[in-house]
Ligand SMILES: NC(=O)C1=CN([C@@H]2O[C@H](COP(=O)(O)OP(=O)(O)OC[C@H]3O[C@@H](n4cnc5c(N)ncnc54)[C@H](O)[C@@H]3O)[C@@H](O)[C@H]2O)[C@H](O)CC1
């Protein structure tokens with residue numbers, strides 16, 4: 249297994265939310281680095297620590313503190329201490345100064361003199377690098393390569409892209425790389441890499457957390473349509489469900505939300521919210537003869553959510569089957585529509601959002617313990633070749649490969665309509681994220697919105713109360 253720089257940052261943030269701070273992780277990283285240096289050096293040897301201004305440098309500062317008693321340690325900081333980019337790296341720099349470790353700042357690349365060290369510890373650039381190394385980092389990399397020393401790199405050889413292994417200009421030629429938590433894709437195939445466990449709890453990967461929301465940052469140059477046109481195919485016997493679903497998609501950042509529903513209820517659906525684009529087909533419920541027009545409309549939209557309020561009439565389920573058979577985009581499937589999924593042949597990417605009763609109706613497992621359920625849900629997702637979000641006290645999300653659980657939400661959310669809201673958020677997320685990640689974020693945000701409402705007013709929550717709380721759940725405090 250490998251982990252990308254973006255995923256690493258998300259896991260790091262999730263760990264902090266679980267009360268394992270990044271500063272604790274940095275301490276573990278520095279300790280692992282010091283052990284690696286001890287492996288290649290003899291007591292009394294000279295160790296030149298070269299540190300950039302990010303957390304990669306911070307790891308190196310911690311290592312210097314561990315090594316100072318037994319080695320001749322000198323630290324070069326590439327820049328002014330005030331420009332260190334994170335508080336935790338700066339605190340570790342301050343700790344070196346307070347302990348009177350030989351630590352100098354290097355303001356100009358020509359002033360960098362590593363001397364003639366036995367070991368170079370390369371903390372110049374890590375997973376936070378963008379593009380080719382600039383000065384003074386570039387000269388520091390060259391100096392590390394010119395030194396007649398064993399070079400130990402912190403996390404990745406500086407100058408190398410952790411995700412791709414690409415070197416834009418120059419990179420440190422490491423004798424040993426100590427990478428943290430998991431192998432980075434760019435390091436695959438090298439024999440000089442050790443992976444250090446730095447104490448990130450498994451839960452930071454398993455449970456969806458605030459770090460998973462980091463991928464939702466918006467580019468300021470975004471245009472209308474960049475964040476998705478979501479089409480809800482729902483309604484007939486029920487009118488509220490498709491309206492809640494489509495409004496939830498908008499609250500979760502979709503640019504446009506369409507509701508395709510029977511003409512008999514179109515006015516009512518529109519009446520719930522001026523923000524919705526209601527497109528009606530004749531009659532009072534979905535039938536197979538409507539499917540061709542729906543497929544044509546869906547081709548222009550990013551994601552379809554099918555199911556909310558459709559009802560379970562035989563010809564409606566036939567229509568759902570025909571629609572999925574003809575569709576090759578991304579569809580979130582909810583409510584009565586779920587039961588046709590196991591029997592349909594489709595090229596579509598499906599995200600299915602059953603509660604446990606609906607899962608059983610699909611032929612899936614019923615298990616009380618969430619961890620046992622997670623394993624079986626993963627198998628069932630793989631069998632069906634879909635992403636499953638199984639709603640419960642712990643929601644389980646799996647695409648058969650990656651399985652996550654979500655702990656947000658509360659007993660107030662057993663009220664009708666909260667599933668329609670989840671389906672709508674999932675639809676919006678699926679227009680910009682991979683299906684399993686979209687589903688994980690949606691489950692987290694839906695539950696967090698419910699928690700915020702209950703915190704504020706106590707139980708007696710309505711699904712419509714969730715709508716206004718979705719934006720803060722997604723983009724509020726991180
Ligand atoms: N959970 C973990 O894996 C932990 C990892 N840690 C270490 O943190 C670094 C990543 O730290 P970050 O601060 O995000 O980035 P960097 O230190 O890699 O670099 C940022 C720093 O560099 C500047 N910069 C970016 N690109 C360039 C360039 N082309 N030329 C010059 N300078 C550049 C940028 O402006 C910043 O100042 C990870 O690798 C681990 O080593 C933590 O210890 C916590 C746990």
Ligand SMILES: [K+]
Nearest residue numbers: 373402404406
């Ligand atoms: K490095």
